[in-house]
Each structure stands twice: as C-alpha cells, then as structure tokens.
Amino acid sequence: MIRNFSPKLFAQLSASDWLYVEDIWDPQTSLAHESLFTLCSGKMSSRAAHIEGQARPSLPAHYMHRLFDRSEALQRELVNMPDWSKLSIYSRRQPISPQTATVLSEYIRVLDLKQGFLAKHYIFEDAGGCRTELEIQKLLSRAYPNGGAIRVRIKPLNYSGLLEFENLIDATVTNFIDYPRFRVKHYEVREIRSLDGDGVAVDACTRDFQEAFSTQTAIRVSDEAGNELVLHRQYRPYGEVACEFFDLYVEEGKAYVIDKFAAVVAAHDGGDCRARATACLHNLITLGFDQLLEENRRIYAQFWERCEISIEGDKRSELALRLSLFHLMSTPNPHDSKSNIGAKLLHGEEYGGHAFWDTELFILPFYTLCFPEMAKRLLEYRYELLPAAIRYAAASDCVGARYPWESADTGDEECPLDTIAWDGTSEPCVVGVQELHVTADVVYGAYQYYRFTEDMDYYQHAFGEILFQTSRFWASRLEYDEATDSYGLSHIMGPDEWHEDIRDSVYTLELIRWQLKLALKYFREADLSPVQQALVVRLGISTEEVQDWALLAERIRPPHLNADGVIEEFAGYFELHDAVIEEFNEKGMPIFPQALRDYPREQTSIIKQADVLMWQYLFDEYFSMESKRSNFDYYQKRTLHGSSLSPSIHCIMGLRSGRPEEAYENFLRSALIDIEDKHRNTREGLHAAAAGGSWQCLVMGFAGLHLGADGRFHFSAQLPSSWQSLRFRLYHAGRLIEVHVEGDSVTLYCDAETPVHYVDSGHSKVSSPWYERPVAEFGGE
C-alpha cells in the first residue's frame, strides 16, 4: 500500500497502521481530503490544498486561533489567512499538479499520524511527455508553532531542462470560496514586500478589529547531497499575491530539494508581528527541514505517549481513532487560554471556528484524561470570557452569566438570529436564543475536569466564579408556575435541535438542578477554603442566595415517564406523531420514516439526537439498567443522528443497556464519520465532537471507565465481538496509565511498568431505578 517514496522518506515513515493514505487523486473526494490531511501546530492550521496550486476543487485555508473577523459575514468567523503554502512548479510552462498531468501515475498521499507530517508522491507527465517525479512533505512545526515547512523533492525522469517555480503567498483567498452568497474576505492587505531579495512577505490585518499579522516565507534549494544551490530569485508583486520567481536547471535522473519555510505571527502573539515573523522564519531556516521534522517527531511521540490507542481486530477503527486523536492533539494551544476549539477544529470553515458545548461534553474528557494542561486552557477560556457571559445574561434580562451557544474570541453570542441558506432563503434561527443548556454544560465539563484532575487551583478560583455566576443566571431565568408551585423553562430547546421553542427540556432542567445543588455544596460555608472564602467576599456571595438556589432546584419540575419508564424529552413530546425508523441509507444512516412524511419534522417524535440518553450518560449512576434499556430502545428507534454528536452517546448507552450490536454500529457511525464522509460535509472541517465522542466510546464505553464516588477509576469492559483487544493510555496525576482490555478483562499498567491495578469487569454498580431516588440525590455526588 505504501509505495513509491524515495528511500529516505520511506525510511522516515511510521508503520502502516500509523498512516492515513489517499492512494488516488479524485476531485470528488479532494475537499474531504483537504480536511482530513489538515495540519495544525497548536497555533495555526493549514488545510491540505495541493501546494502546487491548480488542483480543483479546492478550499485552501489557513487559520489561526483567536483570529476572527465579521465584516460582511453573519458572525465573527475564523479568518482564512493568506495562503503561505503555495509553491507553483512549471514544466515547460505547464503547471505541475495532480490535476494538470497528462499522465498521473503512482499518486499517493500519506498523513503520518505518529510524526505529524504529510507526504505525497506522484509522477507528472506534461503534454510533451516530460515526466517529473515529485515528492512533497509538509509539516506545521511544533517547535515553532508559528511556522510551517514544505519540502519538495523533484526529479526529472526522462529529460534535462529548466523548471520554473513561484514561491507564493496568496493573499487573495477568502472565506467561503464556493459559496458566492457568503464569500467574504476577512482581512486587508497592508503591504506585499520582498524580504531583501530572499523571500516574500504579506502584512495584513483583520478588517473589523484591525489586528495585524504578518506572513513570511523563504526557500532554500539544494541538490540531493544537501549542497545548497544558489538561485537567481526575482521578486514579483502581483497585487495581493507575493511571488518570488526562480528557475532551476535540472538534469535527468538527478533529484533536487526545495525547502519552503513560512512564519505567520499575529499581533496577539505580542511584540511587532513583522519582526517576530522574520525572526521565526530565520529560526525555521536555521533549524532546517530535517530538524523541524525531528522536533515534530519528538513532540508527537510525547503526545502519543499520553494517548496511544490500539484495537486488535478492527484496524480500520483503530486508524480512524488515531486520525481523530492526531487532530485533537494537534489543534489546541497548550499555552493560550484565550482560544478554544471549534466544532470543526481548526480544519474548516463551518461554524466559523466557534466553540460549542461540544468542547465541554465531547472533547474535554479526552484532554482531561490525556492532556490535562490542554483541558485547563480550554476551561480557562470560559473563565476569560465570563465578563462577556455576564453581559449576555444582562442583555437577556437576567443576572449572572450566560454562556453563548457559539463562542468565538469576544465571548459574545455568535449564533445569528437568522439562518441564511446558500440560496438566500432565510429562516429565524433560535438555537442561540433557546439552547440554554450550554451554560450548564460548561459547568458540568469544568466540574468533571476537577473531579478527574483534582485541580484545586481551577476549582477554587475560576470554577467557583463560573458556578456562582451561572447559577445566579439560572435562578433568574427559571420560570415559576404558581399552579404547580414548580419551576420550569419555556421557549427553550434541548440538544435535539429539531424541536424548537419547547417547554421543560428534561436534559436542560436536570443539568440546572444538578448545578444548583452543586453550588450549595460548593459554597457551604463550613467547607470553604481560604481561597474560596476570598472569592465569596470578592463576589459578595450571600449564603441566603445560594440556599435559595437549592430550594429552587428542588422545585424544578421532574421529568415525565411513560408506563415503560421512558423519560419524555420535553413537555408534550409523547403527544407528537410517532413512528419508528426502519430504513437506512447507503452510508448506514437512518432515514426519516415514510409514515411521517406528511408531517413537519417538529410535529413528529423523530429527533436529531437523544437528550434523554445524553442525560443518562452524564449521570449514569442514577439510572437502573432497565431505565437505560427502555430509554435506549425507545430513542434509538427515533434518532436520525442528524448531529454528529449523537452516535457516540448511543454507542456508550447501548453498551450500558445491553445492546452491544447497536452500540458497535453507532461507534462506527461516530468513528468513521469523516473518513467515510457520512454527513457529506467533511469538506467543511472535521467533526471534533465525534472525534472526542469516539474516544469516549473506547474509554467510557468499551472499557467502561467511570470515576467512582470514591474518586477511583472503575472499569466495566465489554468489547465488540470482533475485537481481540483494546489498549489505550491515560495520563492521570502525573502518571501514564496504559489500559489493556481483552474481553471483559481490564489490566492497567502504570508508567509502562508491570500491572498496578486490576479491576474486575462488571456492569453498573447502581441498580435502583433512578426515579425512586430522592431528587436531592441528583446533585449529591
């Protein structure tokens, strides 16, 4: 499968189960591959548009954390920055690319997940029969996360002659290139310039906030022995395209190496971004491609040491998970608490790079258990933006803090009030207004982080303030009903976005109930540490206010169950037109029942994702096996998985309901979502929540990890029948833990030594049905 590469590169490549491969150039799948092969340095990303340019379709994009702009768009979105990756190559005036080849042979593109580089090989034949072998490596540097490097090894196979090159920074790129209605350019070019005859630069700034950034690039060329070749370079300012033209006389059968280095620095990096980009570029050149690769290898090895997974018996899922984890580990900035992770990572333009509840509930557990320092940054982000959340609550006629449904750099609500389709049809969009649960999700995620890591620093400072302000928000937002003397919420929406403007979303209310009770516990005077006491004083928190919240929590309306113990997703859900899903499309995704086709979706019981299962997942220990099974069986048949967040939860809850086959089916829906482009939108970026959710399937699902009330890790494993074993790693309390699962047997190795802890397998330890438990217990962990 892996073929054609030069001996040097071939020797560099990891074993094939670490290689994600594209072995044919196909315009139909090229946009999805641009997402799948995106590289990220933790600071910035580069989609995998072919650096030679020319191949179409293409959505070249380069994003940087924290660099957002609105301009004509409906929301602040990640700025598609100047494309520094372009290096045009011409064979007798004909642009070399996979698409322009008369004959394209031996094409292969490989993402080395273990080492964090992309490699490509093909042979290009021009219209005159000249055959040129190309091998291109690309990396985004972990050593210098403002830098990237590309190595082109080029060899004329049957001719000697002149090749022409353009080292480019293309600052004409826009967002939404192929959506004319949405196309927008989020930056202004201030200057295009030559770097004193050795490289080119584009200085630009975002349009709204005028944040400056500088993109700089230079090349080095050598023969295969490594002797640098002196070139005549000509600087060419093509408007907003900075170009450095050079040519190279190449001899038949000899290979030549062109190394392109690029640095991108924004004002938020501190200092003069022009000078800092120049310094970074200099560092990259000094270190050189081989050493940058070596550094990446070293750092990615450290990353994988923390989170390596393997699945004996399901190599495709293993590769899919490794690919997901590669992107998850690559994306966040471990040194920046002002950025988060967008729903499509930093890999595509959908959702504008905004953080959703996806962060706290889907991807945070992975970081918490493998990269707690990254998890902390993500949570600090919420704390940084607490002032914006306080403003948002006030603007919603409430007090306290309300987190936005979509969060960018300012923390303002980025979810627009209208959805405009590509064809211009506009519909009111209420998810930002109604999907209140995100505020409780933030608290839940942060609390889980604390429970797993026992990070008292975060818990006592940031978490306390968030908990206080968001609880205050809920207290002001809950609606009192005199007739029943109870609290509920109307005109809201749960995670199931196909039922808008509903009342008493059980998921939302139960999370609020939990958090209000948690607040009571957190702020119980007797237990307050000195740090917490200082917080209480600073925020002017009164014992009475917190106690009022607990009283209020007790009067939140309880869920409604039917005779089978099925929990009603929201008030009135059981009265909707009902039918079950019986058909599936060619990608294995459920199809809306024919029986309901005459009804608008919102008038049916068909849901996008199952709020009830999500709730049960988060508070598993309060539900009996019977309750979980009833609810799983009921909702599984009514869930269309219109959200990429849905299948992973169905996998885990399927396992916990004794439905292993459905569980595995849903695991595959989640794990393969992007490599099989199941939602037909991988072109817009990768599904971060599905990546994190799939990891949770392995760890919380198949291995059955849960954190007991005793603060210890418990496992109750059940592998898919085709899996011989599952292994994964965790990083907990400064120690590496390797978990080996075979059948239902779990063995833990600590710091790669002998087993230190053995846990009997077995299912949920709590057997009493949840609804028999006193309400007070919900928040009582």
Added chain:
Amino acid sequence: MIRNFSPKLFAQLSASDWLYVEDIWDPQTSLAHESLFTLCSGKMSSRAAHIEGQARPSLPAHYMHRLFDRSEALQRELVNMPDWSKLSIYSRRQPISPQTATVLSEYIRVLDLKQGFLAKHYIFEDAGGCRTELEIQKLLSRAYPNGGAIRVRIKPLNYSGLLEFENLIDATVTNFIDYPRFRVKHYEVREIRSLDGDGVAVDACTRDFQEAFSTQTAIRVSDEAGNELVLHRQYRPYGEVACEFFDLYVEEGKAYVIDKFAAVVAAHDGGDCRARATACLHNLITLGFDQLLEENRRIYAQFWERCEISIEGDKRSELALRLSLFHLMSTPNPHDSKSNIGAKLLHGEEYGGHAFWDTELFILPFYTLCFPEMAKRLLEYRYELLPAAIRYAAASDCVGARYPWESADTGDEECPLDTIAWDGTSEPCVVGVQELHVTADVVYGAYQYYRFTEDMDYYQHAFGEILFQTSRFWASRLEYDEATDSYGLSHIMGPDEWHEDIRDSVYTLELIRWQLKLALKYFREADLSPVQQALVVRLGISTEEVQDWALLAERIRPPHLNADGVIEEFAGYFELHDAVIEEFNEKGMPIFPQALRDYPREQTSIIKQADVLMWQYLFDEYFSMESKRSNFDYYQKRTLHGSSLSPSIHCIMGLRSGRPEEAYENFLRSALIDIEDKHRNTREGLHAAAAGGSWQCLVMGFAGLHLGADGRFHFSAQLPSSWQSLRFRLYHAGRLIEVHVEGDSVTLYCDAETPVHYVDSGHSKVSSPWYERPVAEFGGE
C-alpha cells in the same frame, strides 16, 4: 448557421456575411477566439474572455492606448487593466459558464462586424438538471469610448428559483498570465470601493509612472418588458476584486435582463479620472444599452461607408477581410496623436502593444485611403515622439533623429537587448540595434500619406522636420569606404530578421537613398513655401547640408545583381548555403528545406521575408516586369514567411510578376492568418500588419491601384480566377469612391453615384529595367 437567439436580438443582427461566428465552445481554440472577438472603442479594448468567468483557458485583458508600464518586464508594455467585464452568475451555487455546464447546448457566439457588438447564446444545465438560457451582448461604446456595456438576458427554462450574481471588477489580473517567467502586474490598486451602494469602483495607477486610472461599473436589472427591478445589492471588497453581490428570483419561462455598464478613465484623459469615470458611467446608464447599441450601429455604419469591401466568389476571404477591417477601424483613437497601433492591435499582449514599421508600411495605406484623419493621428504620433528619436540618435553616437524599432508611449527604444524565451534561455537581440530601416520607413509612410491626401499642413510642418532630422541621422550614420569611395552600412539588418549583423541591406540603403534625394527636393530653396521657410529657419537648416546629403545618396553603394537579374538582399547573401523550399505544412506554410538542415539558419539563403520584393513593392515603377519576375521567382522559393508581413507583399508582387496562382496562395496566407491561426499565436493578439497587408492585396494587388506621377489613381486589375468581382470603397479628398472590379475591368463610382472614372486595366506602365535608370531618378517621383 445563425440560430437560437431571442427574436429581438435575432432581428438586430446583420446579414450573415457580416457575422463572424464561433459555433462550438472549444477550449483548444478559445484563446484565439478571445483575440478574434476583441472589442475596441478607439480608446480601450476588451478581449473576449467569457464574462461569466470560469471558462479556461483564458487570457482576459483590457488595454488602453497610452497606458504602458515596465516594472519587472523587459520593456514598457500595455497594462492589462482591471477586468471590468466580469459578471459571475450562479445556478444553485454552480457557476454558469460554457465550461462548467453539465450539458451545454445551442452554443453560439457571433461578432457583428457591421454594428460592432458581440452576441452569445447557450443553454446551461447544472448538475441538478436546471436549465438556464443565456444570451449575452457586449459592446465597447463609440459614443463614449471610455465605456463598455454588457447585456445578459437570462431565462430559467425548467425551474423557478434564485439565481446569484456578482458584478465584479477583477483587479488581480496580470500580464502574461500563463507565462510564469514573464508574469507581471503593471498597476497598483489604490482603492476598492462601493459607488454609494450602486456599483463598484477600482482606483489604481501604473507602477512606474504612477498614472492614475479609475474603473467603475454598475448594473441595472429589468424584466423583459423593460420594467426595472429593484435589487438588494451587497458590496463586497475581496481584496483586489470589487464585488457587488445580488440575487434574483426568476420564474420559469420568464426572461430577465441584466445590463452592466462600465467606465474606465485614465489621468491622461484629463481632469480627475475618478470623477470623470463616474460621469461617464452615469452617461452610459442614462443612455442605456439599446441606445448605446444604436450609437455604435450609427458610427460603425459611417466607418463601413468608408471602407466596405465585398468579394463575389470567395465569401471566406470576404469575411476574413471584413473581420480585419473591423479591427483596424475599431482600434485607433481618431482624437489622439499620442498613441499608435501595436503589432497585435490592442488585442493581445505580444510585443507589448508597441508600434513597429508595420504601422507606416502595412496599415497606414488603409487609413490613408479610407480614414485619412486616423492616418494623420498615427503620423502625428511620430512627430510627437521626434524629441525621443533625437535623443536616440544622440545615444547612438549620431545626430538627427532615429526612430526606435519598437515604440510605446515615450518613444524610447523598447526593443530589449536580449530575447528571453519562456524557458529562460536568453539570446542577444539585435533587431532594435540593427533594424535601422524603421527610420526610413516612417519617412516613406508619411510621404505616401502626403501624396495620397495632399495634406499640406502635415507635409510642411511635421513631415519636413521628420525628413530633416532623419536625413541628418542617415548622413551621420552612413559609413564611408575609401577604397570604393562609397557609402554603406554594416552591422545592420533588413526586414529579413533571420540574417543579423549584415552589411549593405539593399532594402535599407535604397530607402535611405530615396529619402536623402527627397530631402534635397523638399528643401530646394526656390520651392520653399513660407511655412517651410519658417521651418528651415527654426531648425537652422543649411542648403549646404541638404545638398551634401544628395551627394552622399549618389555614393551609396548600388545593389548587386546576379546574371538572372536577381538583386542580392545584402552583401554576401548569394554566398550563403542555398536550397529551395519544396515542402509545406498542413496549414500551407513552407517548411525549411531538408537539404539545409545541418546549417544554422543565418548561414543559408532561407529568409523570413523578402526585403527585395518589399523594396520592389514600394518602388514598383522603377522595375521591369522581368526584374520583378526574376526576383519573385527567386525569393518566393526561399521565403519561409516567418513574418506575418511577408505573404501580402508576395501576393502583390506575384501579381505584378505574372504569378497569379502564387499571388492568391499568399493572399490566403495573409487574409486567413488569424481565423486559421496559421502562426499559432492568434491567442496573443491579431496580426495588424497582415490585416493591413491583406487590404493592400485587394486594393494595390488585385485592383492594382497605384498613384501615378500625375497624382491620379491608376488601376490595373487582375482578380483570382475564382472571384467574380471585387468591390471596395475609398475615401479620397472628401469624397467616397466605390471601386468595382470584374475580371480586369475597373469601374469607379463616386459618392455612390454613377461611374465617374473608368480606367483601362493593364500592367505596369514602366518597362525599362530599373538598373538602367540613373540613380538620381530613384528619389525623383
């Protein structure tokens, strides 16, 4: 053949023998069609890239007379200005264009030569089967030569829905788009802006001289009944692309009309170019598309009244000639004496838009005899640039005035000292240094203009000064040889550019001889008019100096003849390796003889074009039929027609040598050069000299017009055997003359009335061999 257009447009179209048609969209020929369908207003041009964009390959270009820039290029060249013609149209996000159609049917594109507009029709089917009918008309306004207009009539055939549009000015365009080595952007964008929400503008300036220009565009949309539709327009600045986005809900079966207007004004137009462009745009909108078309129709009718031609029996040649004349009449600015006509007109980027001797010897006769006011502007251009020619002579260590081989706006020599091929190989280029004859060609062309028009104003002022300064140049440049007591020139080149660095080019020396003798006559004291006397005083011309020139002319070395009376092109030509052409390629063009393939071209007798025949053409009356035939027969077999200037002269001299078949063959080589893309470079622009040369074939060749020493027009017609008749028009001394030729009979109609003048046909009146005539007679017309 003409089909599919809407009834309204169909009714507008001229008869089919006035329509140049492209009836299939073919990427292989699209670049040539971009040249062939170029429109020109006299001030500016617009190549026929499909305005919808997307179609590839494409070399969109918009040029303006006098707007040159050098920057990184090797010479000052026409600036490819921002593309104002673009109007992107999207059917469900899919760009509509001939290339992007799933099904493309009924495609036709027509240039209406009589009325000066381009019309196109096709039906576009998108990937979902939605069929949209498009009809697009384009014109460059003769009423407002800074303006252009495009009308798009669009009709959804099988759907109702939303179409999306982008009214664009694309200021990312460069020169030499598909030549990476030469690609250069000749302007800087200063501002992209909205025109107060109704249209967009790009303000830019050339890079070297910072000449400002402004491009502005706006659209109007109406239903088919002409009711204007109100649109929501959104301004979008995409870097150097100014965009105005709008959409339109279209109903199945109904047609909608989008009119795009654009104005381009440069600083050299006078006043504030931004304000003037806005005013022009306003005028265009006020007049409206229909009226602009009507104005073009009126003005092109006046043009054609002056120069209409028809050929019974050869409709293909007739159409080719009409196409050539359309472009010749469209191109020059009748109000500007600071611009000339490039070798590729204003229709493409080859030769940078520079004027060559092509102007005076190939295209000037057409203007002189049909549009003398335009001819005068072209000659005034040389007079305007006489100071630069004086500088050039001084820089060449001479005195007087030397015209540059390639002339742009400054009059400096634009011919580079090195030719760089697309692949970077560089060769010294001596044509600019050595092809001195251009200076005599200017004088010859100007003198012919005077003889035909009797324009005493030009003759007494500008011509006198040019004649004086250029003669002074020759006197200082000619090299004296003591051994033979004669003058000659070494290290020069004649029109045949395949023999460089030669000595005593007969063409060059004989033109010099002629002009020096003409100077003697011109400045003969006794004949000087008061105006001329003033000139003599102003320039300090001494009788002695002029008489010295005449003496010098008599000592210029005479040509060398062989035993057959064949004149040797230059000293030593007869000693070169000799063979004759025997093979022709599939386009009917001669192939270099196999027998000579081991010799470098310059060591053979094979020539690019025949200097001797050219000389005989210009001074026909001094050669006997035998001399012409000997020389024709000799050089015809050795001429590869590597220059597009060559075949027309071979046609005319073939006729004058009694070689009618070869004459017709060469006529077709000239007339069809672009429509058959004989030189495979029509993509780079049209061959202006071939266009003018083909017209000379008709008028000086087949009709045999020559101006007698008596100042009267003489005809000696001989039509190709397949032609029943030839008709053409001349405009002479304020009167329209229509010439009808049938066989060898010529009838003249003056001002479209009854015949006024009848001329017996008959061949050259001068039968004595040229070399028997005293040298003195050469200048003695």
